[in-house]
Amino acid sequence: MLTPRRAGAALALVAVVAATPLAAQQHPRPKRPAPARHAAPKIPTPKSILGFDPGDDRKLPDWPALVRYFRALAEASDRVDYRELGKSTLGAPFIAVVISSPQNLKRLGRFRDLNARLADPRTLSTNREAEDALRDGRTVVLLTSGVHSDEVGGSLSPVALAYRLATDTSAATRAILDNVILWLVPAVNPDGVSIVTHWYNRTLGTGAEGTSPPELYHHYAGHDLNRDWYAFTQVESQIVADSLYDVWHPQIVMDLHQQGPNGSRLFLPPYLDPIEPNVDPLLVDGDNALGSAMAWDLAGLGRTGVAINALYDAWTPSRAFAHYHGAVRILCEAASADLASPVDIPFDQLSAGARGFNPRERSWNFPQPWPGGRWTIRDIVGYQTDAAYAMLQHAAANRSEWLSNFLSVGWRGVRGWRGWPYAYVIPKQQDSIALATLFAVLHHGGVEIRTATQGFGAGGSRYPAGTYVVSLRQPYAAFAKTLLEPQVYPDRRQYPGGPPERPYDVTANTLPLLLGVTANPIDDPGHLQLSAPIPPPRAKPGYPGFGPGVAPRVAVYRSYDATMDEGWTRWVFDTWKVPYLSIVDSTVRAGGLKARFDVIVLPDQSPHALLEGLPGRYPAPFAGGLGTAGVDALRQFVQEGGTLVALNDASRFLIQTLLLPVRNVLEGVPDDEFYAPGSIFRMELDTSAAEAHGMPPKSIAWYEGGPAFDVLDSTQVRVIGRYPTDPGALLLSGWVLHPERVAGRAALVEVKVGQGRAILFGFRPQYRGQSVASYPLLFNSLQIR
Numbered sequence: 001m002l003t004p005r006r007a008g009a010a011l012a013l014v015a016v017v018a019a020t021p022l023a024a025q026q027h028p029r030p031k032r033p034a035p036a037r038h039a040a041p042k043i044p045t046p047k048s049i050l051g052f053d054p055g056d057d058r059k060l061p062d063w064p065a066l067v068r069y070f071r072a073l074a075e076a077s078d079r080v081d082y083r084e085l086g087k088s089t090l091g092a093p094f095i096a097v098v099i100s101s102p103q104n105l106k107r108l109g110r111f112r113d114l115n116a117r118l119a120d121p122r123t124l125s126t127n128r129e130a131e132d133a134l135r136d137g138r139t140v141v142l143l144t145s146g147v148h149s150d151e152v153g154g155s156l157s158p159v160a161l162a163y164r165l166a167t168d169t170s171a172a173t174r175a176i177l178d179n180v181i182l183w184l185v186p187a188v189n190p191d192g193v194s195i196v197t198h199w200y201n202r203t204l205g206t207g208a209e210g211t212s213p214p215e216l217y218h219h220y221a222g223h224d225l226n227r228d229w230y231a232f233t234q235v236e237s238q239i240v241a242d243s244l245y246d247v248w249h250p251q252i253v254m255d256l257h258q259q260g261p262n263g264s265r266l267f268l269p270p271y272l273d274p275i276e277p278n279v280d281p282l283l284v285d286g287d288n289a290l291g292s293a294m295a296w297d298l299a300g301l302g303r304t305g306v307a308i309n310a311l312y313d314a315w316t317p318s319r320a321f322a323h324y325h326g327a328v329r330i331l332c333e334a335a336s337a338d339l340a341s342p343v344d345i346p347f348d349q350l351s352a353g354a355r356g357f358n359p360r361e362r363s364w365n366f367p368q369p370w371p372g373g374r375w376t377i378r379d380i381v382g383y384q385t386d387a388a389y390a391m392l393q394h395a396a397a398n399r400s401e402w403l404s405n406f407l408s409v410g411w412r413g414v415r416g417w418r419g420w421p422y423a424y425v426i427p428k429q430q431d432s433i434a435l436a437t438l439f440a441v442l443h444h445g446g447v448e449i450r451t452a453t454q455g456f457g458a459g460g461s462r463y464p465a466g467t468y469v470v471s472l473r474q475p476y477a478a479f480a481k482t483l484l485e486p487q488v489y490p491d492r493r494q495y496p497g498g499p500p501e502r503p504y505d506v507t508a509n510t511l512p513l514l515l516g517v518t519a520n521p522i523d524d525p526g527h528l529q530l531s532a533p534i535p536p537p538r539a540k541p542g543y544p545g546f547g548p549g550v551a552p553r554v555a556v557y558r559s560y561d562a563t564m565d566e567g568w569t570r571w572v573f574d575t576w577k578v579p580y581l582s583i584v585d586s587t588v589r590a591g592g593l594k595a596r597f598d599v600i601v602l603p604d605q606s607p608h609a610l611l612e613g614l615p616g617r618y619p620a621p622f623a624g625g626l627g628t629a630g631v632d633a634l635r636q637f638v639q640e641g642g643t644l645v646a647l648n649d650a651s652r653f654l655i656q657t658l659l660l661p662v663r664n665v666l667e668g669v670p671d672d673e674f675y676a677p678g679s680i681f682r683m684e685l686d687t688s689a690a691e692a693h694g695m696p697p698k699s700i701a702w703y704e705g706g707p708a709f710d711v712l713d714s715t716q717v718r719v720i721g722r723y724p725t726d727p728g729a730l731l732l733s734g735w736v737l738h739p740e741r742v743a744g745r746a747a748l749v750e751v752k753v754g755q756g757r758a759i760l761f762g763f764r765p766q767y768r769g770q771s772v773a774s775y776p777l778l779f780n781s782l783q784i785r
C-alpha cells in the first residue's frame with residue numbers, strides 16, 4: 001500500500017489550497033474580442049489541402065501533406081500555433097501544434113511557468129503562490145497520435161479535431177479554448193505515415209490492399225516505438241519527453257491507437273489490473289474517472305460498442321510515461337478496418353474471447369454492444385475525434401480539480417511514500433557507457449541526479465564523496481524507483497489453479513540489471529550532504545574489434561515479414577558502430593554467402609515466419625520467406641566456415657532446419673507448465689569461451705518466450721551460458737511460473753557445423769536496445785573466426 005509518510009507543512013499547504021471554495025478558484029472569464037465573423041471562412045478545410053475529407057474511404061495523407069495542413073491551419077487561425085520540435089529518424093519534420101484561446105496563446109510562456117511550478121511544488125514558497133498558480137493556470141493536455149502508423153485513424157483524427165477546434169463557435173468549444181492548453185502531436189512517428197500511405201496507395205485495388213507494409217513503419221523500432229517511453233532510445237520519444245513533457249508537464253495525456261477489428265469499437269480506461277504499484281493512486285482514480293466520463297459522453301452521442309476496464313493493464317512503464325509524471329493517461333483504442341478500406345463484421349464474428357468483457361453481451365463496462373456491420377475509416381475518425389473532444393470538455397470543466405490533484409501528486413513525490421527507500425546510491429566506478437545510459441534515461445524522465453559531497457555510510461557500506469545519489473524525495477521519484485528496483489509481478493491466473501493471465505506487455509524493467517550497474521537502495525542516513533543536480537555523465541557507445549580493416553563481414557537478415565527485433569538489432573549495431581549489411585530473401589536464396597560474409601545474424605522470428613514469410617497476396621519480391629533454397633544456402637554458408645547467430649525464436653529455426661544436436665526443452669510446453677512473459681533471468685557464463693570474453697561469470701538474460709537447450713552431443717556443442725540449477729535463483733525481475741523447467745538448462749550454446757558454427761541464443765541479448773549488460777555476448781559472437 002502506498003500511504004503518505006507524514007503530514008508536514010507540505011501537506012498542510014495542499015489542504016489549504018484544496019479547501020479554497022471552487023468558485024474562488026475559477027479564473028475570471030477573459031473578455032473575448034468580438035467574434036471575427038469574416039475569419040472563419042479563411043480557415044483551410046482539410047479537403048482544400050489534403051484533397052479529401054478525413055474519413056473518406058481509401059484515402060490517406062502522406063506526411064508532407066499533413067505538415068502543409070497544420071502549417072496552413074496555424075497561419076489562418078489565431079487559436080492554433082505550429083512548432084517544429086526536431087527531426088524524425090529519417091529526417092522528416094517532427095511537429096506539434098498548440099491549440100487554445102487567442103488570449104491564452106499570447107501568454108503561453110506565463111502558463112508554462114505556472115504549470116512548471118505546480119509540477120515541482122518545491123518552487124512554491126507560500127500558500128499564496130500555490131493559490132495563484134491554481135487560480136490562473138490552465139489544464140495542460142498532451143494528445144499524441146500515430147505512434148503506430150498502420151493505425152491510420154491516427155493520421156486523420158488530429159486533422160479533424162484541430163479543424164473543429166479552430167472553427168467551432170459553440171460555447172463548449174469556447175470553454176475548451178479558454179480553460180485548456182492542448183499540445184497536439186499529429187504523428188509521434190512521422191516517417192511511418194508516409195511508409196504506410198505509400199504502401200497503401202501502391203496496393204490499392206490489388207490483392208494486397210489493406211495489408212501492412214513489408215517493412216517496419218518505424219525505421220528501428222516498428223510497433224515497439226510506444227514501448228520506448230522509459231528507455232528513450234529513439235529520437236521521437238526523446239523529442240516528446242524533452243520538448244513537451246519536461247517543459248509543459250501535462251495533467252492529461254491521451255494517446256490515439258487502434259485495436260483489432262473484432263472487439264469493442266473503442267476502448268477507454270479504467271485499465272485492468274495489475275496497475276504498477278509505484279503509480280500514484282490519485283492518477284489511477286483520474287484514469288478511472290476521466291475514461292468513464294468520456295465513455296458516458298460517447299454513449300450520449302449515440303456511439304455504441306464502447307468498452308472500459310478491458311484488455312489493457314497498466315503494468316509496464318514502457319507505455320506509460322505519463323503515469324510517472326503526474327498525468328492521467330488515456331489510452332484510446334478504436335477498432336480497425338483494413339487500413340482505410342472498409343470491412344464488414346457480422347455480429348456473430350465479434351470475438352467472444354475478448355478480455356474483461358464480451359463484445360456480444362451487455363455488461364457494466366460494455367453497456368451497449370455494437371450491432372455489427374460495416375466499419376470504415378470514417379467510423380474510426382468519428383469515434384476518436386468524439387473521444388478527444390469529450391476528454392477536452394472534461395479537462396475544461398474540471399480545471400481546478402485537474403490542477404489541484406496534479407499539485408498533490410507532485411507533493412507526494414517530493415515528500416516520499418511510506419516504505420520507499422530514501423534514495424538509490426550508484427557508485428561512480430562502473431562501466432561508463434552503462435552509467436551514461438542509465439543517467440540519460442533518468443534525465444529524460446526529469447529525475448534529478450546528485451552526488452554526495454562527503455563520504456557516508458549506509459546499509460553497512462561506506463560510500464566515498466562523489467557517489468551518485470538519486471533521491472526518492474523529488475517530483476518524479478516514482479519513475480526512478482520503478483526503473484531502479486526489481487519487479488515483483490503478481491501471480492495472476494485465468495481462474496484459480498488455471499493457466500496464467502497474460503500481461504499486456506512484458507513484466508520487468510529493472511535498469512541496473514539490464515545495464516549491469518550497481519544501484520543500492522538506502523534508508524535515510526541522517527546527514528547526507530548532496531550537490532545540486534548535475535548534468536548526466538556522457539559516454540560514446542563502442543566495442544573493440546569493429547574498426548576499419550578488422551571488422552568481421554556481418555549480415556543481418558531482414559525479413560519482409562518485418563520484425564521489431566531485426567530493427568532493434570540494427571539500432572544497436574548502428575549505435576555501437578558495428579558495421580553490417582542487411583540481406584533479404586533473394587540474397588540468401590542466391591547462395592554463395594561465404595564469399596561475402598563471415599557472420600549472418602537471424603533476429604528473433606518464428607521458424608514458420610522465417611521459412612514462409614509473407615503470404616501470396618503480397619506482390620513480388622515480398623511474398624515467401626527464406627524457403628528451402630534459403631535454408632540450403634544457410635547450410636552451405638555454415639558448412640564452409642561461416643558463423644550463424646540466431647536470436648531467441650530463430651534458434652528454433654536453426655535447430656529444426658540444420659538438425660542440430662540440441663533439444664529445446666520448452667518445445668510445445670503449455671503456458672501453465674512454464675511461463676515468463678518478458679522477465680530478467682540470472683545466467684551463469686563460461687567466461688573461457690570467446691563468446692563470453694570480458695563478461696562476469698554471473699550475468700543476466702532477457703527471457704521472452706525463447707527456447708532453453710539440452711545438449712544431445714557434447715562433442716559438437718559447447719554451453720556458453722546456463723540458467724542456475726537452483727530454480728529459486730532463476731528470476732531476478734518480473735514473473736516466472738515453474739522455473740524448474742529451465743533450471744540448469746543451457747541458455748546460450750555454440751554448435752559446430754562443418755567448418756563453421758551456429759551460435760544459439762535462447763534469450764534476447766539486445767532487448768529493445770536496453771539490455772546493455774548482455775550486448776558483449778552478441779558482439780563477441782560476431783568476431784569468432
Ligand SMILES: [Zn+2]
Binds near residue numbers: 148151256257258
Ligand atoms: Zn497502437
